[in-house]
Amino acid sequence: MTPVNERLILASKSAARRAMLEDAGVAFSVQVADVDEDALKNRHDPADAAGLAVELARAKALAVSRHDDDAWVLGADQTLAFDGGLVSKARSQVEARDRLAAMRGRVHHLHSGAALAHNGQIVWSGVDTAAMRVREFSDAFLDAYLAAEGDALLHCVGSYRLEGMGSQLFEAVDGDYFTVLGLPLWPVLVELRRAGVLLS
Structure with missing residues (x-):
């Protein structure tokens, strides 16, 4: 079996992304990208949530790749589109409650973007979308959910x-x-095999 010598850096602080790669048997290190996400969001068309997810992923991958030419760098980000606009992370439990109540009985879309950079250049990027149908939950359930999850839910879009x-x-x-x-x-694993980070 040919050994894999290529290094991978994940340019994301997301615990969920780290867990996905670890569970898939991918060896990597983590280096959080220094990217002004708010500036990118302000310049981007709010109606193009999928495009923004990719743009943020590309910016993160490039920010880290420019400082480590030899490594492959995976950037990733996620956006949420609801009611014709972009939704950002809630800043408080009150804001989270109001948002979840507004989503009750309706559909929103999650867009997960990813990008792979090498030698300071983007070599691949892509996005996938999931439609999320929220049920008609009761106020009692919503209160119980918020109490159980606490401030941890403020880290999720x-x-x-x-x-x-x-x-x-x-x-x-x-x-x-x-x-x-x-x-x-799945698309990320395809590209990591192509790059030689994973065995094909």
Whole structure:
């Protein structure tokens, strides 16, 4: 068996993305990218949430790749489109409650973008989308959910973790589970094999 000598850096602080790659048997290190996400969002068309996810992923991959030419750098980001606009992470439990209440009985879309950079250049990028159908949950459930999750839900763009109690918020999901968690894993693995980071 030919050894794999290529290094991979994940340019993301997301615990969910780290766990996905670790569970898939991918060896990598983590270096959080220094990117002004707000500036990128302000320049981007808010109607193009999928495009923004890719743009943020590309910016993160490039920011780290410019400082480590030899490594392959994986950048990733996720955006949430709802009611014709972009949704950002809630800043408080009150804001999270209001948002989840507004999503009740409706559909929103999660866009997970990823990009692979090498030698300071983007060599691949892509995005995948999942449609999330929120059920008509009661106010009592919403209060119990917020109490159980606490401030941890403020780190998630939709104020939920599908791998946790947040799964109870939904009646159906149309899309890939990994995409919901924040990474289009299957296309990423294809590109890592192509790059020689993983055995083909």
